Amino acid sequence: MICACALVLVPGACPQAADYDYINIREPFSQKIPMAVPVFKTLSQGSTEKQVAQNAADMLEEVLTYTGYFKMIDRDAFLQDPGGQGIVTKEINFGNWTDIGAELLLTGGVRLESGVLQMEFRLFDPYRQEMILGKRYTGKPGGQRKMVLRFCGEMIKRLTGRQGLFDSRIAFVGTGDEGKSVYVCDFDGKNLTRVTNPQSIVVSPAWAPDNRYIAYTAYTHGNQRIYISDLQDGSVREFAAYEGINLTPAWHPGSSALAATLSFEGDEEIYLLTETGKIDKRLTESWGVDVSPAFSPDGKKMVFVSSRSGSPQLYVKDMRSGSVRRLTYEGTYNTQPDWSPAGGQVVYSGMKDGRIDIYVIDVDSGETERLTRKAGDNEAPSWSPDGSMIVFTSTRTGNSRIFVMTASGTDQRMLLDMPGKQQLPDWSPPKRE
Amino acid sequence: MAKKLNMKFILLCIVMLSLALTVSCAKKPPETTTASDQAEAADTMTTESETDTAQAGQDEDALTEEELEARRQAEAEAREAAADARDRFASEKVYFKFDDSSLTDSARDVLRDKVQWLRNHPDACVIIEGHCDERGTDEYNLALGSRRAESVKDFLTKAGIDGSRLTTISYGEERPAVTGHNEEAWAKNRRAEFRFCSSE
Numbered sequence: 153m154i155c156a157c158a159l160v161l162v163p164g165a166c167p168q169a170a171d172y173d174y175i176n177i178r179e180p181f182s183q184k185i186p187m188a189v190p191v192f193k194t195l196s197q198g199s200t201e202k203q204v205a206q207n208a209a210d211m212l213e214e215v216l217t218y219t220g221y222f223k224m225i226d227r228d229a230f231l232q233d234p235g236g237q238g239i240v241t242k243e244i245n246f247g248n249w250t251d252i253g254a255e256l257l258l259t260g261g262v263r264l265e266s267g268v269l270q271m272e273f274r275l276f277d278p279y280r281q282e283m284i285l286g287k288r289y290t291g292k293p294g295g296q297r298k299m300v301l302r303f304c305g306e307m308i309k310r311l312t313g314r315q316g317l318f319d320s321r322i323a324f325v326g327t328g329d330e331g332k333s334v335y336v337c338d339f340d341g342k343n344l345t346r347v348t349n350p351q352s353i354v355v356s357p358a359w360a361p362d363n364r365y366i367a368y369t370a371y372t373h374g375n376q377r378i379y380i381s382d383l384q385d386g387s388v389r390e391f392a393a394y395e396g397i398n399l400t401p402a403w404h405p406g407s408s409a410l411a412a413t414l415s416f417e418g419d420e421e422i423y424l425l426t427e428t429g430k431i432d433k434r435l436t437e438s439w440g441v442d443v444s445p446a447f448s449p450d451g452k453k454m455v456f457v458s459s460r461s462g463s464p465q466l467y468v469k470d471m472r473s474g475s476v477r478r479l480t481y482e483g484t485y486n487t488q489p490d491w492s493p494a495g496g497q498v499v500y501s502g503m504k505d506g507r508i509d510i511y512v513i514d515v516d517s518g519e520t521e522r523l524t525r526k527a528g529d530n531e532a533p534s535w536s537p538d539g540s541m542i543v544f545t546s547t548r549t550g551n552s553r554i555f556v557m558t559a560s561g562t563d564q565r566m567l568l569d570m571p572g573k574q575q576l577p578d579w580s581p582p583k584r585e
Numbered sequence: 586m587a588k589k590l591n592m593k594f595i596l597l598c599i600v601m602l603s604l605a606l607t608v609s610c611a612k613k614p615p616e617t618t619t620a621s622d623q624a625e626a627a628d629t630m631t632t633e634s635e636t637d638t639a640q641a642g643q644d645e646d647a648l649t650e651e652e653l654e655a656r657r658q659a660e661a662e663a664r665e666a667a668a669d670a671r672d673r674f675a676s677e678k679v680y681f682k683f684d685d686s687s688l689t690d691s692a693r694d695v696l697r698d699k700v701q702w703l704r705n706h707p708d709a710c711v712i713i714e715g716h717c718d719e720r721g722t723d724e725y726n727l728a729l730g731s732r733r734a735e736s737v738k739d740f741l742t743k744a745g746i747d748g749s750r751l752t753t754i755s756y757g758e759e760r761p762a763v764t765g766h767n768e769e770a771w772a773k774n775r776r777a778e779f780r781f782c783s784s785e
Binding site for chain 2: 352353355356369375376395396397399400413415418419420440441442443444457459463464484485487488501503506508531532575576
C-alpha cells in the first residue's frame with residue numbers, strides 16, 4: 153500500500169492542453185513516441201536501493217511500452233551514464249537526449265530509509281527543455297509497482313487527456329487439470345489469481361461497474377446457472393437459476409440491473425434482471441437465439457447477437473423506445489459484441505472463410521475495420537476501460553490464449569503464458585462506485 | 586399323475602396371471618387347457634386354499650422350482666429387450682447442420698422412434714442435451730445448443746409427450762462426442778443427446 157500522498161513537483165511553466173499534442177488521439181498508435189528512461193537515481197545509501205532503482209526504471213519501460221504509445225530508446229544508446237546523473241531540470245543536459253531523438257525523458261529517484269520507500273518521477277520534454285509532470289510518492293518498501301503504475305496513470309492522463317488503464321484488471325476462464333475457473337489478473341497479466349473453484353464448465357465472466365463483483369455462468373449444480381463472485385470477501389452467490397439456459401450476464405452501467413439470456417419460456421431471449429435475479433422485463437422478442445448483450449456506456453442502448461435473420465448478427469436496441477436495428481451486414485457469423493467506453497464503436501468477432509477474427513464497427517456509419525488476420529482464430533474481444541486497448545483470445549500459437557492489442561490493432565501480443573487454454577476475457581469497465 | 590401336473594401347471598398360470606395382472610382367476614387361461622380343466626383347477630385351488638393352505642404352499646413351491654428357470658429366462662430376455670430399447674433410446678443421437686437447429690428428415694425419423702418408446706414408458710423422464718461443433722464462438726454455441734435441444738423437445742411435445750417429462754440442457758461446444766478438426770468430426774458433434782433424469 154502507498155500510505156502517503158503524491159506531491160506535485162511544480163514545474164516552472166505548466167502547459168495544460170498543449171500536452172495532448174504528444175499523442176495524436178485520432179491515431180495514437182500510428183507513430184510511437186521515442187522515449188528515454190534512465191535508471192533511477194539513488195537518493196540515500198540503503199543497501200537494496202540500487203536494485204529498486206534498476207527495477208523501477210525497467211518496470212516503467214515495460215508498462216509504458218505496453219500502452220503502445222511509446223518506443224523505448226535502448227539504454228546502450230544513451231550519450232551519458234544511464235544512472236547516477238541529475239534528475240532535475242537544472243542538472244539535465246537536454247542536448248544529450250535530443251541528440252538521440254528522445255522526445256520524452258523520464259527521470260526518477262529512489263529513497264529507501266528506515267522502512268519508508270520514496271520515489272520521485274519527472275517527465276521532461278527535452279526539446280522544450282521543460283518538465284511536463286513531476287510526482288513524489290511515499291509508502292512502504294515493496295510498493296514500487298503501485299507507485300510506478302500511479303505515475304504512469306498520471307502521465308497518460310496528462311498526455312492523452314484520458315484516464316489510464318493501469319488500475320484495471322482482466323477476468324477470463326482458464327482450464328487447468330481440475331477443470332475450468334474464473335481467473336483475474338492485472339491489465340498486464342501480473343498478479344494472476346484464481347477466483348472460483350475448478351469445475352466442468354464456466355463461461356462468460358462479466359465485471360460489475362464497481363469492479364468488485366464478477367458474474368459468470370457455470371454448471372456447478374449440473375445445470376446452467378448464473379453466479380456472482382465477490383472479489384472483496386471471496387463469497388459466491390447464485391444469481392439466476394431459471395429452467396433451461398442462464399447465459400451471458402451483462403451489467404447495466406448506470407444501475408444494479410443485469411441483462412442475460414434465459415430460455416425458460418422455450419426460446420433463448422434476453423431479459424433484464426434485478427440485482428436479486430428477479431425478472432424485470434424481457435428485452436428481445438424474436439424466435440431463435442438472442443444472446444450476448446452489452447450496453448453502451450450511457451446505458452441507453454444495448455448491442456446483442458440474434459439469429460433472427462437466419463445467421464448470427466449484431467443488433468442494437470434503444471432501451472427507451474424499444475426499437476431494434478441491425479448493425480452488421482457483412483459476413484454470416486458475427487458474435488461477441490462489446491461497446492467501446494467512448495460510445496462510438498462496437499468490437500466483435502466475425503467469421504470469414506471459416507476463420508474468426510476481431511472487427512470494429514462504427515455504430516453510426518456502420519464502417520467496419522478488421523483488426524486481426526491470418527493468425528488462428530481470434531475471439532471474445534473486450535475494450536480496456538480507457539478504450540485504448542482490446543483484450544481477446546487467439547489460437548495463433550496453438551491453444552486458445554489471452555492476447556492484447558491497441559485499439560487500432562497494432563502491437564498484438566500474448567498477455568499470459570500459462571498452461572491449458574484460456575478463454576472469454578473481460579476487461580474491467582471504467583470504475584463506478 | 587398327469588392330471589396332477591396339469592393341475593399344477595394351471596395353478597402356476599393362475600398365480601402368474603394374478604401376480605402380473607392383479608385380476609381374478611377368471612381370466613382366460615392358456616389355450617392348452619380345456620374349459621373343464623380350468624374350472625376344476627379353479628375349484629380345487631379355492632378348496633385347497635381354504636382347507637389346507639400349507640399344502641397348497643408346498644405344491645406351489647415345488648411347481649416354481651420346475652418353472653422358475655424358464656420364467657427367469659423369459660424375464661431376463663424381456664428385460665434385455667427392454668434394456669436394449671432403453672439403450673437405443675439413450676444412444677441414438679439427432680444430428681444438425683452447421684449453425685442450424687432445425688430438424689432434418691433423418692432427425693425426425695430418429696425422433697419418431699423415441700416418441701414410440703416414450704409412449705411405452707410413461708414414467709420415463711429424459712434430459713435432452715444440445716451440442717455444437719467447435720466452430721463458432723462459445724456463448725453463441727451455448728445458446729445454439731439450447732435451441733437444438735428445444736427443437737427436439739418441441740417435436741416430442743407436439744407428438745404428445747408431456748413436456749414435464751423433458752428437460753433441456755445445452756453444453757455448446759464444451760463436450761464434443763469426437764475429437765478432430767474436420768467436417769467428419771464436426772458433423773458428429775452437432776447433435777442432441779438423450780439421457781435419463783435419474784442417471785447423471
